[in-house]
Amino acid sequence: MKFKKVIARFDADNIELAEEVICHIFFSFNLKGVICDVPIPEPDEGFGTRTLKTPEYNSIIGYLPDTDDSDIMIAEITERLAGLSDMDLQVDVLSESVDEKDWAHAWKAYFNVTRITGKIVVKPEWKDYTPAPGEVIINIDPGMAFGTGTHPTTSMCLALLEEYVQPGKTLLDVGCGSGILMIGAAKLGAGAMTGIDVDPVAVDITQQNLEKNAIALDGVTLGAVTLDKTPEIRYDLICANIIAQVIVSIMPDIATRLAPDGTAILSGIIEERVPDIYAALDAQNLRCVKKISQEEWVALVVCHKR
Numbered sequence: 001m002k003f004k005k006v007i008a009r010f011d012a013d014n015i016e017l018a019e020e021v022i023c024h025i026f027f028s029f030n031l032k033g034v035i036c037d038v039p040i041p042e043p044d045e046g047f048g049t050r051t052l053k054t055p056e057y058n059s060i061i062g063y064l065p066d067t068d069d070s071d072i073m074i075a076e077i078t079e080r081l082a083g084l085s086d087m088d089l090q091v092d093v094l095s096e097s098v099d100e101k102d103w104a105h106a107w108k109a110y111f112n113v114t115r116i117t118g119k120i121v122v123k124p125e126w127k128d129y130t131p132a133p134g135e136v137i138i139n140i141d142p143g144m145a146f147g148t149g150t151h152p153t154t155s156m157c158l159a160l161l162e163e164y165v166q167p168g169k170t171l172l173d174v175g176c177g178s179g180i181l182m183i184g185a186a187k188l189g190a191g192a193m194t195g196i197d198v199d200p201v202a203v204d205i206t207q208q209n210l211e212k213n214a215i216a217l218d219g220v221t222l223g224a225v226t227l228d229k230t231p232e233i234r235y236d237l238i239c240a241n242i243i244a245q246v247i248v249s250i251m252p253d254i255a256t257r258l259a260p261d262g263t264a265i266l267s268g269i270i271e272e273r274v275p276d277i278y279a280a281l282d283a284q285n286l287r288c289v290k291k292i293s294q295e296e297w298v299a300l301v302v303c304h305k306r
């Protein structure tokens with residue numbers, strides 16, 4: 001099958017805000033395999049904590065099936081991006097036709113063994129790594145789904161899971177992507193888990209990655225659904241690493257699914273959006289108990305007000 005690779009090459013005063021907005025537009029057009037390819041200022045420390053190659057440009061890349069309509073969609077995406085005139089953003093949209101087999105593996109050059117915390121290491125399935133005693137190794141092949149652990153939004157979630165997962169705690173992962181957070185949680189001792197994603201490909205990849213990590217699937221529920229379409233089961237832990245606008249819109253559904261003593265980890269939020277999140281939390285009688293940040297990205301730990 002042929003795909004159109006869509007590249008939004010951009011420059012902006014606020015790179016993280018531009019990343020968020022462009023990704024949101026890509027997701028709203030249902031582009032698959034969206035990755036942020038942004039030069040990282042700090043050097044790789046030799047462990048592969050960052051991308052192996054530093055890209056020359058800031059790019060957001062996504063893929064569309066190559067059909068009669070794809071050029072019209074790309075023109076609409078270009079128009080939407082050009083309409084962001086209130087932001088200090090210069091963006092060029094490029095596209096090229098690629099074979100699935102060509103692109104599905106091309107990004108792998110960027111993904112190396114990545115240490116997230118003193119304990120958690122994310123390892124591409126195809127790389128060798130000898131774990132130190134006590135390390136939690138997450139084997140991942142994200143395929144067309146988001147989630148290698150190299151993005152700050154994912155690594156902050158993993159670090160917070162290490163802090164908040166307790167044996168047997170139930171977990172709901174909203175926007176499971178590659179399944180990386182569910183695997184991390186399971187290896188840290190979580191009990192029954194539910195993972196949902198609007199992208200059915202992500203749900204398939206999550207299942208494959210859970211299997212590759214020998215996570216028993218009998219306690220796992222997966223679905224290509226939005227949160228409002230899931231049963232109102234209460235979870236001890238909820239993770240949502242999605243952009244702020246989506247988190248705000250699903251906050252009522254998060255609140256009704258968070259156990260009275262439960263903890264939600266909300267990530268994918270840039271600093272500018274934190275006031276919107278706080279307002280949405282307040283409206284649902286939720287409160288933030290911890291805020292961490294990496295680069296311009298913020299992750300919040302949230303619970304019910306008492």
Ligand SMILES: C[S@@+](CC[C@H](N)C(=O)[O-])C[C@H]1O[C@@H](n2cnc3c(N)ncnc32)[C@H](O)[C@@H]1O
Pocket residue numbers: 027145146147148149153154157174175176177178179180181196197198199202225226227241242243246268
């Ligand atoms: C930034 S990725 C996070 C992937 C993974 N959980 C991680 O932390 O690396 C966000 C994921 O949320 C999914 N998504 C976007 N909007 C969603 C929604 N309203 N409900 C559920 N999933 C959504 C996307 O398809 C994508 O896989």
